[in-house]
Amino acid sequence: MGSIPAFSSVPAVKSSLAPEPRDRAAINPGKLDGAACFGSPMGATGGSAGVSDTTKKKIVTGDFGYVLEDVPHLSDYIPNLPTYPNPLQDNPSYSVVKQYFVHVDDTVPQKVVVHKDSPRGVHFRRAGPRQQVYFESDDVHACIVTCGGLCPGLNTVIREIVCGLYNMYGVKRVLGIEGGYRGFYARNTVPLTPKVVNDIHKRGGTILGTSRGGHDTKKIVDSIQDRGINQVYIIGGDGSQRGASVIFEEIRRRGLKVAVAGIPKTIDNDIPVIDRSFGFNTAVEEAQRAINAAHVEAESVENGIGVVKLMGRYSGFIAMYATLASRDVDCCLIPESPFYLEGAGGLFEYIDKRLKENGHMVIVMAEGAGQELMSKSIQSLDNHKDASGNKLLQDVGLWISQSIKDHFSQRGKMAINLKYIDPTYMIRAVPSIASDNVYCTLLAQSAVHGTMAGYTGFTVGLVNGRQTYIPFYRITEKQNNVVITDRMWARLLSSTNQPSFWSPKDVIEHKREEEPPAELLDDQNFIKDDLVGIGKETG
Numbered sequence: 001m002g003s004i005p006a007f008s009s010v011p012a013v014k015s016s017l018a019p020e021p022r023d024r025a026a027i028n029p030g031k032l033d034g035a036a037c038f039g040s041p042m043g044a045t046g047g048s049a050g051v052s053d054t055t056k057k058k059i060v061t062g063d064f065g066y067v068l069e070d071v072p073h074l075s076d077y078i079p080n081l082p083t084y085p086n087p088l089q090d091n092p093s094y095s096v097v098k099q100y101f102v103h104v105d106d107t108v109p110q111k112v113v114v115h116k117d118s119p120r121g122v123h124f125r126r127a128g129p130r131q132q133v134y135f136e137s138d139d140v141h142a143c144i145v146t147c148g149g150l151c152p153g154l155n156t157v158i159r160e161i162v163c164g165l166y167n168m169y170g171v172k173r174v175l176g177i178e179g180g181y182r183g184f185y186a187r188n189t190v191p192l193t194p195k196v197v198n199d200i201h202k203r204g205g206t207i208l209g210t211s212r213g214g215h216d217t218k219k220i221v222d223s224i225q226d227r228g229i230n231q232v233y234i235i236g237g238d239g240s241q242r243g244a245s246v247i248f249e250e251i252r253r254r255g256l257k258v259a260v261a262g263i264p265k266t267i268d269n270d271i272p273v274i275d276r277s278f279g280f281n282t283a284v285e286e287a288q289r290a291i292n293a294a295h296v297e298a299e300s301v302e303n304g305i306g307v308v309k310l311m312g313r314y315s316g317f318i319a320m321y322a323t324l325a326s327r328d329v330d331c332c333l334i335p336e337s338p339f340y341l342e343g344a345g346g347l348f349e350y351i352d353k354r355l356k357e358n359g360h361m362v363i364v365m366a367e368g369a370g371q372e373l374m375s376k377s378i379q380s381l382d383n384h385k386d387a388s389g390n391k392l393l394q395d396v397g398l399w400i401s402q403s404i405k406d407h408f409s410q411r412g413k414m415a416i417n418l419k420y421i422d423p424t425y426m427i428r429a430v431p432s433i434a435s436d437n438v439y440c441t442l443l444a445q446s447a448v449h450g451t452m453a454g455y456t457g458f459t460v461g462l463v464n465g466r467q468t469y470i471p472f473y474r475i476t477e478k479q480n481n482v483v484i485t486d487r488m489w490a491r492l493l494s495s496t497n498q499p500s501f502w503s504p505k506d507v508i509e510h511k512r513e514e515e516p517p518a519e520l521l522d523d524q525n526f527i528k529d530d531l532v533g534i535g536k537e538t539g
């Protein structure tokens, strides 16, 4: 891939102002607060504010430690782009809304818990419709692709992108790319209209199909160019967003007027920055059915043990929230919290104690938990990867079930009755629940508003209950994991009463390792405490 023009080629102040005409304040005459100051030509007036022009990152700083991690805009690399009035201003449904258009300088803080002297910290651009758009409706040729594993809500996002483009912006040409990234060059496409997508949110899966692997950037961008596509909507997880990022970079390198938007999808909730991923609540809800079944089976027999394995290759959020929601679970095992089987404080000792106390127990495991404990022969397959490069795991549920059975039969102490339930694919193949459907709608509409306004190279995401545009690198640079020194994991430990499998010395050392750096650009897990947070205001 050739070199990518850095933002340094863009005049500093323009890069923060370009997306909106300067008479925006007259249209939305709300009082500008301090955060809005960077939007005025602050660089020219001096002070501490300025735009970083040394990297591809579009960082804008303001007073009192204000930082905006902004997203690229088509006008960053294509000069003199014309703008058009947003057709929404004539839409009867929206025209009645007071200040429907988002103010040019609206941004959303990443950190909402602050002290009186805290710096204002990192912000993201607020999502939503802009007064001016960079595409004429008739000129838009959009495409949608779904990549990676399934997740409840995929069809809802597809539906709402199509309906958002049609109904809000009068866009008539939307193409579905079938079968994930490779579909751009190796599969068919399907025209998408509101009629075609009308009922799809009631179905699980994705009507477009999906795949792992098959990301050939050059072929994908050639196909985008050949088909005359100018808006690309990519629905997928961390891998897909990495793919979206390189597609965006190649598009920018070629100087094409093509906006690229990512809609983050992960059943595991392992994407950082965002409050939670769509479909996650549905998965947690569906997992309750398996846990209930395990509980019924376990409590109906003597020394009954129900083992449930849930998704979570590297992050145990589904297992943690399903456990907290259920209250029938006696032990939850996740990849982030190492455990051991034998000896004092180990799992076998706890099972023995729990069965003696209560006569039955339920264990919930994330599939990535305890991988390191599995026998050497199983671990020899450890380096096997799927087509996207994700580590292939062995069935930890089967292994732990067998280990528990072996342990109790060898000692001849206690006859146990163990039932293993593996609902892995059932929790992600279902249609999304109502709250996820609403969430998917807002994400899809935010993505449409963003691309129409000329933003590109962004992922749309909920940050502190607000829709935002987040630069790709923030989504892909690290993984969201359960922090076992956070309050949420402590809540879980106290609800199950399971051992932490940690010595006091381990806890102190772990806390030290997890100590968040004091600088501004850190990504603390402050919001993860309230991850489910569906009661928060959105939009």
Ligand SMILES: Nc1ncnc2c1ncn2[C@@H]1O[C@H](COP(=O)(O)OP(=O)(O)O)[C@@H](O)[C@H]1O
Binding pocket: 147, 148, 149, 180, 181, 182, 211, 212, 213, 214, 215, 236, 237, 238, 239, 240, 241, 242, 243, 244, 246, 265, 266, 387, 388, 390
């Ligand atoms: N670093 C990367 N660069 C480009 N494409 C990638 C990268 N990582 C993954 N992809 C592509 O993204 C798609 C989905 O990735 P995958 O890891 O399977 O799922 P998810 O997006 O849900 O994490 C696949 O087509 C894969 O080839």
Ligand SMILES: O=P(O)(O)OC[C@H]1O[C@](O)(COP(=O)(O)O)[C@@H](O)[C@@H]1O
Binding pocket: 147, 148, 149, 150, 237, 238, 265, 266, 267, 268, 311, 312, 313, 367, 386
């Ligand atoms: O068997 P598949 O389709 O590869 O999917 C299984 C895996 O996908 C996951 O759900 C995560 O995948 P994504 O990153 O695509 O969301 C894991 O929890 C699970 O191990």
Ligand SMILES: [Mg+2]
Binding pocket: 148, 237, 238, 239
């Ligand atoms: Mg992934």
